Amino acid sequence: MTATATAEYLPSQRARWAGGQPISQLMAHALQNPDLISLAVGFVDQETLPASAAAAAWSSLFQDPHTAAAALQYGTTPGHLPLREQLLARTRHADAADPPLALEQIVVTAGSNQLLQLVSESLLDPGDIVLCAAPTYFVYLGLVAGLGARAVGVASDAAGMIPDALEETLARCQRHGDLPRVKAVYLVPYFDNPAATTVPAPRRAAIVELAKRWSKHGRIHVISDEAYRELRYAGEDLPSPRVWDEEGDTVIVAGSFSKSFSPGIRVGWGLLPRHLIGPVNDQKGNADFGSPNLNQYLMARVLELGLWEPHLARIRSSYSEKLKAMLAAADLHLARLPGVEWHRPQGGLYVWVRLPGGLDAGLDGPLFDAAVREGVLYVPGEYCYPAAGEPVQRNSLRLSFGVQSCAKIREGVEKLARALRAAG
Numbered sequence: 001m002t003a004t005a006t007a008e009y010l011p012s013q014r015a016r017w018a019g020g021q022p023i024s025q026l027m028a029h030a031l032q033n034p035d036l037i038s039l040a041v042g043f044v045d046q047e048t049l050p051a052s053a054a055a056a057a058w059s060s061l062f063q064d065p066h067t068a069a070a071a072l073q074y075g076t077t078p079g080h081l082p083l084r085e086q087l088l089a090r091t092r093h094a095d096a097a098d099p100p101l102a103l104e105q106i107v108v109t110a111g112s113n114q115l116l117q118l119v120s121e122s123l124l125d126p127g128d129i130v131l132c133a134a135p136t137y138f139v140y141l142g143l144v145a146g147l148g149a150r151a152v153g154v155a156s157d158a159a160g161m162i163p164d165a166l167e168e169t170l171a172r173c174q175r176h177g178d179l180p181r182v183k184a185v186y187l188v189p190y191f192d193n194p195a196a197t198t199v200p201a202p203r204r205a206a207i208v209e210l211a212k213r214w215s216k217h218g219r220i221h222v223i224s225d226e227a228y229r230e231l232r233y234a235g236e237d238l239p240s241p242r243v244w245d246e247e248g249d250t251v252i253v254a255g256s257f258s259k260s261f262s263p264g265i266r267v268g269w270g271l272l273p274r275h276l277i278g279p280v281n282d283q284k285g286n287a288d289f290g291s292p293n294l295n296q297y298l299m300a301r302v303l304e305l306g307l308w309e310p311h312l313a314r315i316r317s318s319y320s321e322k323l324k325a326m327l328a329a330a331d332l333h334l335a336r337l338p339g340v341e342w343h344r345p346q347g348g349l350y351v352w353v354r355l356p357g358g359l360d361a362g363l364d365g366p367l368f369d370a371a372v373r374e375g376v377l378y379v380p381g382e383y384c385y386p387a388a389g390e391p392v393q394r395n396s397l398r399l400s401f402g403v404q405s406c407a408k409i410r411e412g413v414e415k416l417a418r419a420l421r422a423a424g
């Protein structure tokens, strides 16, 4: 009999880069304490998920056996043509830009996160740099780290990334000989996750202009992550940063139906500069040679039947009430606590809270413990800061109002206030 050697697993470099994401610890807290009011989870509202719209689209799709069979078959790498045509028409209407967007510039992905992954794989080598607002979407920070690239934080305020700070960061990269490694600026211009900021039009123009002007060694792209664009509860929609990209060679848009319809269907899309059509589709060919076809057919049918807009109207009114409930509870319970401040967003799913200077909101800090004891969970702000650039603000946290009822939101904010008094 031969003995089988038990050989050790040697993780790949990519596995090591991808490891140690702190979010799993947070999820573990939520699972261990199911009675906590989670103002941490960034899910959409369970109550307003579009079950009847999805059922209507589904039965319409399956009425015709040919369509049903096509939907149950593999699709194409760039995605279901009628869905891409709908996206083209809608984008041309919302963001009339010159040169006009062409069909081949649209790729459908399994959520916008996959688009971010494919684009980042197409742009970044290990050691390359992406400039991000500090704070920013922590999953994207993990994605960049997973490619062995570096995210560098740029100062932001209540109106998102500050163009002057972006220029200073670019100049600093140049002084350190790092400018050739800067490949992209990552921007969440509508109701950012976590800070809920919306970048005003002049800043959008300035950021695109800076990316172009500083593209001295190679193109610096702007990745415009527009996952929350449709979740606006007040004020007017703003044009995408793409509109200021007159040559059409700088801005990449990541869009999504996850927040505005259903994350379970998980259909997102990308609008690509022409030179990225080949590279992104090559990456997608290797990843899955086409996102789940059935989901794309379903989403296309939802749009064709005019079921998206009424759903949007419903969720806007529901989220708007929840946001009001959270802001009113903050006014009532947090305003009296010295040094506690928060943004008043016009959309999205989050309220970003800053605490007095020395108060650490991290998992190992006094506030998190006190909050768990009180029965409320939040996302520590420190997760949302790139490791380099702007310093990490440990005295910050993200509250989500998407999932909980208005009553639970009020109760959760009151519990947070009690935890703040205990920890402060």
Ligand SMILES: Cc1ncc(COP(=O)(O)O)c(C=O)c1O
Pocket (backbone or CB within 6 Å): 042, 110, 111, 112, 113, 114, 137, 188, 192, 193, 225, 227, 255, 256, 257, 258, 259, 263, 266, 267, 268
């Ligand atoms: C800023 C941002 N971008 C992208 C995504 C990914 O969304 P999806 O992949 O479901 O489209 C999220 C999800 O929370 C997000 O907050």
